[in-house]
Amino acid sequence: MTGTRITIDNVTKRYDRVEVIPGLSAQFEAGEFTVILGPSGCGKSTLLNMLAGLEEVTSGRLLFGAREVQNVPAKDRGCAMVFQNYALYPHMSVADNIGYSLKLAKVRKAERVERIAAVARIAGLEGYLDRRPSQLSGGQRQRVAIARAIVREPGVLLFDEPLSNLDAKLRNDMRIELSNLHKRIGATSVFVTHDQVEAMTLADRILILNEGQIEQFATPGEIYHRPRTTFVAEFIGAPAMNLLKARGEGGNLCLASGTPMTTVAHEGEVLAGVRPERIELSDAGLKAQVLYREDLGSHHILLVQLDSGEQMRLSTSQGGANADSSEVFLHIPPDAVHLFDPETQQRIN
Amino acid sequence: MRQGFYSGGWTYTLLVAPILILIVIFFYIPVGLAFFWSFFLERPFGGGSDFVGFQNYARVLSDPEFWSAMRRTLVFMVLAPGLAIGISLILALAADRGLRLSSAARNIIIWPKAVAGASIGVVFVFIFDPFLGVFAPLNEAFPGVWNPRTDGNDAFATILVAQIWNGIPFNFIILLSGLQAIPDTLTKAAAMDGAGPWRRIRDIQLPLLTPQLFLTFVLEFVGTIVEAFGLIDTMTQGGPGGATTLLIYKIYVDGFKAYDLSGAATQTALLILFVGIMVLLQFRLEKHVKYER
Numbered sequence: 001m002t003g004t005r006i007t008i009d010n011v012t013k014r015y016d017r018v019e020v021i022p023g024l025s026a027q028f029e030a031g032e033f034t035v036i037l038g039p040s041g042c043g044k045s046t047l048l049n050m051l052a053g054l055e056e057v058t059s060g061r062l063l064f065g066a067r068e069v070q071n072v073p074a075k076d077r078g079c080a081m082v083f084q085n086y087a088l089y090p091h092m093s094v095a096d097n098i099g100y101s102l103k104l105a106k107v108r109k110a111e112r113v114e115r116i117a118a119v120a121r122i123a124g125l126e127g128y129l130d131r132r133p134s135q136l137s138g139g140q141r142q143r144v145a146i147a148r149a150i151v152r153e154p155g156v157l158l159f160d161e162p163l164s165n166l167d168a169k170l171r172n173d174m175r176i177e178l179s180n181l182h183k184r185i186g187a188t189s190v191f192v193t194h195d196q197v198e199a200m201t202l203a204d205r206i207l208i209l210n211e212g213q214i215e216q217f218a219t220p221g222e223i224y225h226r227p228r229t230t231f232v233a234e235f236i237g238a239p240a241m242n243l244l245k246a247r248g249e250g251g252n253l254c255l256a257s258g259t260p261m262t263t264v265a266h267e268g269e270v271l272a273g274v275r276p277e278r279i280e281l282s283d284a285g286l287k288a289q290v291l292y293r294e295d296l297g298s299h300h301i302l303l304v305q306l307d308s309g310e311q312m313r314l315s316t317s318q319g320g321a322n323a324d325s326s327e328v329f330l331h332i333p334p335d336a337v338h339l340f341d342p343e344t345q346q347r348i349n
Numbered sequence: 350m351r352q353g354f355y356s357g358g359w360t361y362t363l364l365v366a367p368i369l370i371l372i373v374i375f376f377y378i379p380v381g382l383a384f385f386w387s388f389f390l391e392r393p394f395g396g397g398s399d400f401v402g403f404q405n406y407a408r409v410l411s412d413p414e415f416w417s418a419m420r421r422t423l424v425f426m427v428l429a430p431g432l433a434i435g436i437s438l439i440l441a442l443a444a445d446r447g448l449r450l451s452s453a454a455r456n457i458i459i460w461p462k463a464v465a466g467a468s469i470g471v472v473f474v475f476i477f478d479p480f481l482g483v484f485a486p487l488n489e490a491f492p493g494v495w496n497p498r499t500d501g502n503d504a505f506a507t508i509l510v511a512q513i514w515n516g517i518p519f520n521f522i523i524l525l526s527g528l529q530a531i532p533d534t535l536t537k538a539a540a541m542d543g544a545g546p547w548r549r550i551r552d553i554q555l556p557l558l559t560p561q562l563f564l565t566f567v568l569e570f571v572g573t574i575v576e577a578f579g580l581i582d583t584m585t586q587g588g589p590g591g592a593t594t595l596l597i598y599k600i601y602v603d604g605f606k607a608y609d610l611s612g613a614a615t616q617t618a619l620l621i622l623f624v625g626i627m628v629l630l631q632f633r634l635e636k637h638v639k640y641e642r
């Protein structure tokens with residue numbers, strides 16, 4: 001099975017008056033696992049449904065390989081979809097659910113049975129083929145939904161928040177299974193989520209969407225280490241990146257109050273971003289009061305206030321140094337600082 | 350199943366008592382009496398009755414008029430529910446697919462249900478009048494083509510149309526709400542699996558609509574006996590030439606017009622037996638109803 005390259009060429013989507021996607025272009029390589037990540041209502045499902053053919057494209061072109069598909073009905077696009085609420089046919093057995101697309105494609109009975117058995121093995125559903133969906137657990141149902149999607153060996157696999165109805169442990173397990181499955185079948189996969197852990201762990205590349213526009217489309221590493229905008233910087237990472245008004249002066253990065261924070265090569269007004277996990281506690285440096293302490297077991301998350309009034313979050317390393325003190329000193333390594341233009345919110349270093 | 354919030358057994362009894370009393374007074378006692386009387390020959394002007402065993406049954410079952418009324422009843426029972434549900438289903442599928450009905454439209458479509466069968470009959474007498482009604486132009490072009498007052502088939506069709514008309518609003522609402530309760534994503538999933546609109550109706554919507562279809566079928570079936578009476582009585586009085594005399598109407602005529610009380614009781618007993626058999630069949634059918642969602 002080989003994946004299909006997907007090209008989105010200046011696609012827009014409008015519902016009546018509301019423009020949900022104001023013009024979006026991107027390319028998903030054949031066999032690539034792309035995760036679309038963004039806040040609720042940013043148009044993730046809309047984009048996915050347009051790829052699937054469940055939602056019309058207002059203008060622009062969609063290409064699967066070299067084929068223009070924006071006017072092709074869903075059933076002829078050769079893609080399969082996994083839905084958030086599973087969407088299994090409640091009146092059919094697991095085997096019939098999985099085999100329905102094959103039946104519609106007039107695949108012979110013997111071959112159908114064989115292929116259903118094969119995907120059931122991949123999805124770990126042997127022994128459940130005669131059951132009804134209502135007799136399965138949430139995780140098993142989602143496996144059936146995935147098996148149903150891959151049985152036709154589609155070139156494109158679409159997922160709309162498939163794991164969000166599962167509990168935390170199951171979600172972790174399914175994530176690993178999905179990742180292995182993708183490597184095995186090689187379909188071009190597009191996966192919508194608003195869970196950044198899912199995005200970071202599953203994706204070859206993450207497309208970050210905000211109000212229907214691409215904020216950044218890059219590998220998980222790039223997105224974490226070099227966020228292109230303040231939106232991405234704050235959206236990825238938990239707790240979120242600290243963003244402070246600052247100013248570069250003679251090699252020093254100073255806070256609004258004039259207190260030097262760290263060294264930097266930039267001159268002028270900036271927004272300085274520092275990830276909580278990159279702030280170090282030391283014996284001297286920026287003095288701060290601890291306002292609130294969250295004990296997560298493996299480490300602590302502190303909300304601190306600098307003498308000049310700014311608040312920051314930081315997470316301590318394993319064990320949590322200075323576990324009880326109400327006054328701490330912060331050290332911010334120069335290479336931990338992300339600089340953003342205060343006007344355009346774009347990255348500048 | 351015993352639940353925590355009604356603990357005393359008396360509460361249950363008191364809650365169901367009123368409806369139980371009504372059912373006993375207006376259903377079980379009359380049914381019991383009908384069976385009882387069917388074994389006696391009642392004197393038409395009172396003054397006692399004589400036990401005659403199965404003589405009444407022998408008389409009724411050898412009467413060709415009983416059998417033709419029975420045949421008409423059967424035809425009516427197949428055609429009226431079939432068409433009333435079929436048409437409602439088509440309307441509901443169409444409404445579910447696109448045009449989202451405004452609540453005003455939904456109200457208007459259910460109004461006919463608030464009108465008793467008898468009133469609908471009166472209206473339809475005008476609508477189907479050979480000289481004033483909708484088919485009047487047809488009669489001008491081909492004189493005598495349509496006349497429910499003299500043509501038995503026309504009269505039967507008139508009753509049938511009125512009965513179907515009466516049934517559509519309720520069926521439509523029930524079926525439409527059933528269709529709308531089918532999750533949107535199932536339709537989408539089926540579309541992704543390669544099913545066109547017709548395939549989706551056949552493989553997804555109809556199977557999931559079986560509870561609603563079963564309900565409308567049972568109610569329509571009851572309607573062919575209960576509501577049809579009002580229509581026949583106001584529109585044709587069983588005529589012309591008995592063409593619209595269904596069994597329920599024949600019982601009424603025999604009992605209250607011809608004073609053949611024993612014959613009426615016997616036919617009532619037979620009708621109840623017949624309906625009982627149909628109900629048993631319906632329960633067998635219900636095993637195939639899919640309540641899982």
Ligand SMILES: Nc1ncnc2c1ncn2[C@@H]1O[C@H](COP(=O)(O)OP(=O)(O)OP(=O)(O)O)[C@@H](O)[C@H]1O
Pocket residue numbers: 015018020038039040041042043044045046047194
């Ligand atoms: N049928 C519709 N008519 C009008 N507006 C719609 C319709 N469907 C979606 N929208 C709007 O389009 C925007 C994007 O919706 P979409 O479902 O794509 O969001 P999403 O990113 O998937 O959000 P979530 O994470 O909550 O699922 C929302 O503002 C929504 O209100």
Ligand SMILES: [Mg+2]
Pocket residue numbers: 044045046
């Ligand atoms: Mg969504």
